[in-house]
Amino acid sequence: MNGPLGNQRPDFAVIAEWIPQRARVLDLGCGDGTLLKYLQQTRGVTGYGIEIDDGNVLECVKNGVHVIQSNLERGLADFDNGSFDFVVLSQTLQAMRNTEHIVREMLRVGRSGIVTFPNFGYWKNRLNVLRGHMPVSENLPFEWFDTPNIHLCTVADFEKFCGERGIHIVARTLLTNGQPVTSLPNLLGELAVYQFGG
Amino acid sequence: MAADKIQDPSRSVGVVTPQVARFAAPLALRCGASLRDYELVYETYGTLNADRSNAVLVCHALNASHHVAGHYADDPANTGWWDNMIGPGKPLDTRRFFVIGVNNIGGCHGSTGPLSINPDTGRIWGGEFPVVTVEDWVDAQARLADHLGIQQFAAVMGGSLGAMQALAWSARYPQRLRHSIVIACAPNLSAQNIAFNEVARQAIITDPDFNDGNYRALNTAPKRGLRVARMVGHITYLSDDEMANKFGRQLKNGKPGYTFDTEFQIESYLRHQGNKFADYFDANTYLRITKALDYFDPALEHGGDLAKALQSVVAGMLVVSFTTDWRFSPERSREIVHALIKNRAPVTYAEIDAPHGHDAFLLDDARYHRLVAAYFERVHGEIAK
Numbered sequence: 001m002n003g004p005l006g007n008q009r010p011d012f013a014v015i016a017e018w019i020p021q022r023a024r025v026l027d028l029g030c031g032d033g034t035l036l037k038y039l040q041q042t043r044g045v046t047g048y049g050i051e052i053d054d055g056n057v058l059e060c061v062k063n064g065v066h067v068i069q070s071n072l073e074r075g076l077a078d079f080d081n082g083s084f085d086f087v088v089l090s091q092t093l094q095a096m097r098n099t100e101h102i103v104r105e106m107l108r109v110g111r112s113g114i115v116t117f118p119n120f121g122y123w124k125n126r127l128n129v130l131r132g133h134m135p136v137s138e139n140l141p142f143e144w145f146d147t148p149n150i151h152l153c154t155v156a157d158f159e160k161f162c163g164e165r166g167i168h169i170v171a172r173t174l175l176t177n178g179q180p181v182t183s184l185p186n187l188l189g190e191l192a193v194y195q196f197g198g
Numbered sequence: 199m200a201a202d203k204i205q206d207p208s209r210s211v212g213v214v215t216p217q218v219a220r221f222a223a224p225l226a227l228r229c230g231a232s233l234r235d236y237e238l239v240y241e242t243y244g245t246l247n248a249d250r251s252n253a254v255l256v257c258h259a260l261n262a263s264h265h266v267a268g269h270y271a272d273d274p275a276n277t278g279w280w281d282n283m284i285g286p287g288k289p290l291d292t293r294r295f296f297v298i299g300v301n302n303i304g305g306c307h308g309s310t311g312p313l314s315i316n317p318d319t320g321r322i323w324g325g326e327f328p329v330v331t332v333e334d335w336v337d338a339q340a341r342l343a344d345h346l347g348i349q350q351f352a353a354v355m356g357g358s359l360g361a362m363q364a365l366a367w368s369a370r371y372p373q374r375l376r377h378s379i380v381i382a383c384a385p386n387l388s389a390q391n392i393a394f395n396e397v398a399r400q401a402i403i404t405d406p407d408f409n410d411g412n413y414r415a416l417n418t419a420p421k422r423g424l425r426v427a428r429m430v431g432h433i434t435y436l437s438d439d440e441m442a443n444k445f446g447r448q449l450k451n452g453k454p455g456y457t458f459d460t461e462f463q464i465e466s467y468l469r470h471q472g473n474k475f476a477d478y479f480d481a482n483t484y485l486r487i488t489k490a491l492d493y494f495d496p497a498l499e500h501g502g503d504l505a506k507a508l509q510s511v512v513a514g515m516l517v518v519s520f521t522t523d524w525r526f527s528p529e530r531s532r533e534i535v536h537a538l539i540k541n542r543a544p545v546t547y548a549e550i551d552a553p554h555g556h557d558a559f560l561l562d563d564a565r566y567h568r569l570v571a572a573y574f575e576r577v578h579g580e581i582a583k
Contacts, residue, residue, distance in 0.1 A: 024542075048539065054565050057548050061572040068535060068547045078536045 010178035011090055011116040012038065014193040018114065018171060019043055023085040026110060028072055028102070029092035032056050033065030040064070047084060050076075073097055076105040084110040093117045095148040103167065107198045112170060116193045119174065121154030121186040139190055155186040162196060171195040211243040211285050211292050214268035214278070216308065219345045225303070225338055228493075231328035234317055238342050239308030240264045240300040243284065244292035246348070251581045253296045253348045255339060255375075256280065257356035257363035260431070260487050261479060263307035266299030267292070280357075282562040289571035294578050295352060303338050304330040304486045312411065312482030323482075325411020330486055332359070332494045336366045340374065352577050355379035357559035358526065359487070362494045365534065368511045369496060377514040377577050379570070382523055382559040384530035385504050385537070386495035391525065394434050395488040398427035402481045411482050420481045425472035427484060432471050437522035437555035504537035511538065515545040516573050518566065520558040546573070 012035045019025060022044045027036050030049025033056075039045040049067045051057050060067035068078065073096070076087075087110030089102065094117050096102050106113035118139040119125075128135035134144040142149060153161070155174065162169055174181040174189025181189045216239050225233045241264050246253060256266050258279070267278035267285055284290045284297055301309040304327060312327040319326075343351065354367040354375045361383030368378035387395070402408060405423030413419050436444075445464040460466045500506035515538055519531035528549050538545040550566045552558040558566070 046542070048545075054548075054551070058565075058569055058572055061546060061548075061569060061576065064576055066544050066546050068539070068545070069549045070547075078532065078539055080540060083542075 009034065009090070010175045011191055011193050014173045014175065014180075015088060015090065015114055015116070016042065018195055019045060019086055022046070024083070026050070026076075026079065026084045026087045028076075028087065028089045028106070030056075030060065030065065030067065032059035033063040033067060035088065035090065036060075036065045037063040072102060075101065076109050079109040081108055082111060086110055086112050086114055088114045090114075090116045091118070094150070094152050096151065099151050099161075100165070103165075107167070107196075112195055112197050114193070114195050115158075116191060117153065117158070118149075119155050119186065119189050119192045120152045121156060122176070122190045123187050124190075126187075137190075155189060155192050158192065158194065162194075166198075168197045169194060170197055209285050209287050210281065211268035211278075213271045214241050214243065214265070215270075216241050216264060218308070219342055221338075221341055221345070223341075225334070225341070227328055227334045228331040229329045233303065233310060233328075236303060236310035236338070237308075237314075238300055238303070238310075238338060240298055240342060241266065241268075241278075242299075242346075243267050243297045244295055246296040246346075247581075250348055251350065251352060252294065252578075253298060253343075253346070253351050254290060255343070255351050255354045255367075256284065256290075256297060256299050257335075257339070257354065257360035257367075258299065258302065259356065259358040259360045260484075260491070261428075261475065262360075263305065264299040264301040264309075265307070266297065280560065282560075283567070283570065289567045290355070290574055291571075291578075295574070298342070298346070300339055300342055302330070302335040304328075304335075304483060304490075306480035306483040311480070312486070313414070313480055322412075322414050324414055325409075325482060327411075327482060327486065329489050329493075331490050332362050332366050333370065335490070336363055336370055339363070339367075340371055343374065349374065351375040352581050353377040353379055353574070355381070357381040358383065358556065359491055359494075362491075365508075366494075366496065368513045368515065369508050370510075372510045372512045375513045376580065377516065377573075378511075379516045379518075379573065380531075380534065381518045382520060382526050382531075382556055383517070383534060384526040385497060385533050387492055388530075392492050394430055395492055398430050399485055399488055401426035401430070402485060405481075408481065411485070413481070419476075421476040424476040424479060424481050424484060425469070427481075428472045428475040428479075429468040432468055434525045435555060435557045437524065437553060439522065440554050440557075443553070504533060505540040508534075508537050508543070509541055511541065511543050513544075514577075515543060516570075517545060517547045518550060518559075518569065519548075520550050520552045520554070520556070520566075522553055523556045523558060525556040 025045045025047040027049040030051050036049050057069045087106040093115045125135040173193045174185040176190040219238045262279040265278045267281045269277050286293050301307040304311045312323045316323045354364045356364040361380040364378045364380050402423035405420030407418040408420040448463040496507040497504040519528040535547045552563050
């Protein structure tokens with residue numbers, strides 16, 4: 001999982017493996033455009049990133065990524081139904097105010113959605129809570145009082161959420177220290193990467 | 199709106215000289231009339247490279263001209279209107295790009311317009327000069343590109359009405375530009391925008407010195423009307439907050455005088471701007487430029503479908519808006535972005551959080567300038583390949 005992406009964002013490497021050549025990709029909360037730049041260079045993908053932060057928008061321009069400065073909470077009204085093969089939301093789902101709305105929007109605009117989020121069910125997080133404290137780690141770097149993460153969930157929670165809404169999970173990878181986890185994902189997986197369809 | 203501040207000479211293009219291009223072939227205008235022959239006044243900065251791929255056309259807005267950057271040898275205080283954007287080491291770097299500024303047809307800074315002689319009558323055109331449109335300007339600019347031997351611009355760039363030209367370029371001559379930089383733009387004017395323009399025009403037309411636009415022949419000028427027109431315009435260029443910050447309710451003499459003299463600082467500012475403008479700008483040009491704004495509506499011929507109107511676009515598009523711009527609000531820029539996304543066009547959109555209103559596109563804002571600089575870095579990378 002190491003390489004141009006693996007070191008900084010292990011979930012990017014998983015996402016990149018799922019995306020075929022020349023796919024149309026919309027990256028929600030694309031940050032500095034690292035993922036899209038990588039996908040453009042290695043897969044010849046086309047598409048856009050959406051980002052709200054000025055500094056990240058500037059970095060996207062420097063990275064040659066087509067970025068649209070916008071607040072995701074506004075929804076994806078700028079995008080037509082089914083206009084992308086993949087809509088990616090990496091490590092942002094847990095910070096969205098209206099979780100269900102954005103997931104539905106992803107499936108309206110794209111044929112498949114990909115989300116990544118920190119698994120709150122990871123044993124170290126459970127241990128922290130057992131010890132009486134909210135977890136603070138590399139994947140959950142914020143203290144409880146200044147965290148943007150208002151909708152943290154576990155792997156089991158997310159799958160229940162999808163199941164209840166008829167959202168079909170196509171693929172799942174759990175990562176811990178950048179390496180895939182093969183057993184007990186909700187306990188041993190630190191970072192969840194899901195691909196789903198309508 | 200001119201940048202009158204002292205400039206760092208090492209980052210200025212320095213002394214510049216306007217040039218004139220004459221065109222003998224007639225230019226057909228949208229209104230049905232045609233100009234038998236015409237002249238365009240322009241300036242250039244930087245050097246055109248060997249394969250002629252580094253040219254950037256800068257289109258001007260309402261009151262500006264071909265004098266985009268640098269200053270004149272005999273008038274060192276007359277700095278170009280976008281000098282903070284264009285020059286060595288500036289966002290549009292003249293060490294890399296060959297930059298062209300041109301005064302549009304119908305203008306009053308030297309290109310063929312109401313102040314020129316009508317070849318059919320031998321008299322000054324005045325009120326007889328035809329109504330011109332954004333598309334007419336773009337067509338004339340394309341002929342200037344031919345004249346300069348430029349087949350494809352690295353970019354066409356503009357703010358406000360200048361941005362409308364950059365947008366029109368991308369749809370009208372898609373193969374002739376690599377990038378289009380569309381700043382503080384709108385896909386057409388709102389009823390409120392047209393209303394402000396109409397107030398400005400009525401101020402001019404009802405001035406007793408207007409004489410159907412033929413005031414030059416009588417050695418007069420509708421300066422009172424032009425002053426009011428400019429005052430109205432200035433109100434729309436600034437945000438409410440910016441006006442409050444700059445002027446608030448300050449009184450020139452500290453206390454009310456209960457007269458109709460200029461008392462509030464904002465009154466003094468508007469009158470100053472109005473007077474300055476009426477002294478150098480031509481009323482007939484002002485009328486025509488506001489009409490060009492009103493008529494601009496590329497979607498109209500496509501049943502109101504902007505995406506269809508922009509279907510031909512292949513250039514990379516950079517669209518920039520400013521949060522406090524209420525004349526051409528970010529929502530209007532997002533309409534353009536939406537249409538381009540629908541067409542799967544390569545578009546980048548930035549919304550700059552700036553307090554200055556519509557005028558922000560002319561001001562030196564670090565975030566804005568960094569973004570434009572980064573975009574031109576990309577353009578340069580492409581043409582250097």
